[in-house]
Amino acid sequence: xxxxxxxxxxxxxxxxxxxxxxxxxxxxxxxxxxxxxxxxxxxxxxxxxxxxxxxxxxxxxxxxxxxxxxxxxxxxxxxxxxxxxxxxxxxxxxxxxxxxxxxxxxx
Numbered sequence: 001x002x003x004x005x006x007x008x009x010x011x012x013x014x015x016x017x018x019x020x021x022x023x024x025x026x027x028x029x030x031x032x033x034x035x036x037x038x039x040x041x042x043x044x045x046x047x048x049x050x051x052x053x054x055x056x057x058x059x060x061x062x063x064x065x066x067x068x069x070x071x072x073x074x075x076x077x078x079x080x081x082x083x084x085x086x087x088x089x090x091x092x093x094x095x096x097x098x099x100x101x102x103x104x105x106x107x
Contacts, residue, residue, distance in 0.1 A: 004045040048073065 009015070020035035030036045049069055051058055058064075064072075 001045060001047065 013019075014035075017030075017033075017035045020030055020033045023033050023035070024030055046052075049066055051064075051069070053061070
């Protein structure tokens with residue numbers, strides 16, 4: 001969250017939406033403007049763990065606290081994990097290294 005918060009603002013024609021002002025015109029709204037549609041999904045910071053739901057919606061959807069949401073995130077991450085491909089020669093070299101270091105460290 002802090003990384004997002006302290007990222008410097010970009011002030012240019014695209015950020016100021018000059019084209020959107022022309023598209024929408026006087027008295028219009030920007031919700032359906034192309035500029036809005038291409039940016040609204042990633043222009044706000046969306047926390048992974050905390051909830052921004054109002055109380056009624058939060059209660060209706062099961063009243064999950066942060067600990068419960070963290071557990072769900074953890075389980076989904078573990079279940080979806082796929083080990084990256086690793087060349088057999090590199091795997092053998094790593095295994096030899098681990099064996100050697102354990103012997104050196106007395107494990």
